[in-house]
Amino acid sequence: MDSAQLDTIRQSLRKQLNAIVNVQACYTPPHTSQIIVHTWTGVVIHIQIVTAPMKTRSIRHMVQEATDSGIGSLFILDRQLLPAPDIRLTVPEWLMAIHVLAHERIYCVSVGDRGVVIEQLHFEPIGATGDMAARYGPAVKLERLRYLRTIVKPRYIRGEWQIADFGVDAFWKDPYEARHTSAGAHYYRPDPREYQWKSWSSTGWDQPSTQDIPRPVMPARDRITTAYELLNLERGATKEEVSAAYRRLALDYHPDTSTLPSAEAEAKFRALSEAYEAIQRANRWK
Missing domain, CATH: 1.10.287.110 (DnaJ domain)
Structure with a gap:
């Protein structure tokens, strides 16, 4: 991704984010790959456009620094950094860190004939091999922005973090039945104990829910x-x-x-x- 594409992406996402009801303002600081979002409820979210592979410790440092300041973090990766659909691979630790932080998905962005498109990728375990399959879901339409406090258990990114996401459904769980690759490898459902949502708040009128945690009622x-x-x-x-x-x-x-x-x-x-x-x-x- 060159600087012109990055600028196109940031300006397009800024326009789409500004259309979300509870977003008050978006800023694109010069000489960075960030988008800073302020909501009407006083929440600040830092969206990081990732254009090159990162060190896991750098991801942890960014999330730690933001959480300590009460800021939510959201990562969107250059699509070119990610594998082709359905490919079997051993996922690098830094990608798994972002995957776990975003509740088993990675947001990615590309620029093409359809303009700026945000996709979502889920890494699905293949048996007990340690390998994963790359499964891509539908394009993400920016209609909601959520802010959540998340407890993450994998050692490389363990902690209690302030995270943001776009509030879309977990496409890989609907329905979630046993499937097979063309090579016959069996998928199994990821262990929900790898992370949990401790508490949350939403910047939109709709509230999040999961299959693993009862839906809380907003007071x-x-x-x-x-x-x-x-x-x-x-x-x-x-x-x-x-x-x-x-x-x-x-x-x-x-x-x-x-x-x-x-x-x-x-x-x-x-x-x-x-x-x-x-x-x-x-x-x-x-």
Whole structure:
């Protein structure tokens, strides 16, 4: 990946991330391969575009430094660094570190005829050989950005880290049945004890769930706090302040008056309206 492609990728991802409802702003610092995301809930996420193989200790240092500052980390790799689909291989430790951090997947990016595309790769164990098979899932549409505290157990990246992801389904688990390669090698389900989610928060309205952990219920207090933040208000704002903020933002986001692309305006106006309704219900103003 050359510098021109990297710049194209960062600008494209910045535009897509800015369209996510709870993303407040994105920045692309010069002379770096990072994208810095700020959300309306005060979360900061560092997205690292990886253009060359890394040392595992460098990955650990980056995640440690970010976690210590309360920042979430998300890695997106140059597609050229990854194996071809369905190939059998011994995965380098640094790739396994990123794979485990992202809950058994790696996000990768390429630039082609379809523009900038983000794919997802899952390494699936083959029997007890230690080898893996590279399985690619559907392209990722950037509609959600999650922020999670994750406990990781493999020794090379062991720790409790703040991690971000795009909140897409685990494509390799749907359905998750025994499969065979063309050579007859048997796949088995990865051990879920390799990592676990201790706690989490989402930067969108939808909340994550897994097959291994019961779906937690977001407290009403947190939902209402987020609703106030979407209106750029502190919790406890008066009815008049809430109404004024809603009217002001509605002009910016209503599809009939917004300067944003139609789909983005509709999504943001819908989230704004839901937040306004939630605040009214919580305060019994209607």
